[in-house]
Amino acid sequence: MKLTSKGRYAVMALVDLARFDTVNPVSLRDISLRQGISLDYLEQIFSKLKKNQIVKSTRGTQGGYVLSKKPDEIKLTNIFNAVDEKVKTVQCKKESKKGCNGKATKCVTHNLWDELETHINSFFEKKSLEDLLKNNSERIN
Amino acid sequence: MKLTSKGRYAVMALVDLARFDTVNPVSLRDISLRQGISLDYLEQIFSKLKKNQIVKSTRGTQGGYVLSKKPDEIKLTNIFNAVDEKVKTVQCKKESKKGCNGKATKCVTHNLWDELETHINSFFEKKSLEDLLKNNSERIN
DNA sequence: ACATACCTGACTAAAATGGTCAAGTTTAGA
């Protein structure tokens, strides 16, 4: 299972973006400075966020990024999927048409991971950017 | 967050163990053959399971491992903790007594990860080995 | 005594992570 800082950075950056300015584009340089995330790394992340229609970009001077939906329409699942943070548990080695590990049946843990995945995903599907904004409205960074 | 095959192997091996013989010790060699897990790797895993009082060992010929508790008393949390599969989300860099990333306040995602961690742990705390045994009673491996 | 099975620790190849670096293209504004 993966759930690393790329996903965390993505969330941090989007919260920053949403809070800082809802109308004018916000530059990655500003986000980089405020959140302490490498600019180059942010660019990779936002490239993916853009492909997944989570943000829109404006080029040129005074350019930057804006959310492409309202914060309550952006679920955390969307964000994690966008940056390839697949909430996927370890897979059994799939051997052709057989079960796990080349055996005839599914391995004993197969259903377990499926269940867990569903469980975690449901958590992320309920949470939106909006929720995080409310939760942190008193903070500066 | 970590949740990799070491934890999965531990669960597979324990289910195998529990189902195969509840009285006599089961050798790692047998588990290794039945589950297709490297013997050397199993030994590492069982060493940790033993330290955490999840299994008991008997040495010598006809030796092996037995569960040290009843299957319904062994929760998945116990297993994952034992093999160092800490269900821990990515941490913010902790700077001395300050907040995350050297700032004065907690970062916006801080609470989120805490919440997620609790959510996942509660899933694993509810699930016991017994549950897995029941779920897979019709299977062979 | 000897085979079986547990026990321990060092080691390692491959993959993932968390970035950096370089070389653009686009566009607002002077």
Add this chain to the structure above:
DNA sequence: TCTAAACTTGACCATTTTAGTCAGGTATGT
């Protein structure tokens, strides 16, 4: 029109983690 700010793309890389292997033990039932 020129230029700097800002987005865009893709290659590259050091470090860490993962998923083991290998080599040597030690203990014990028969």
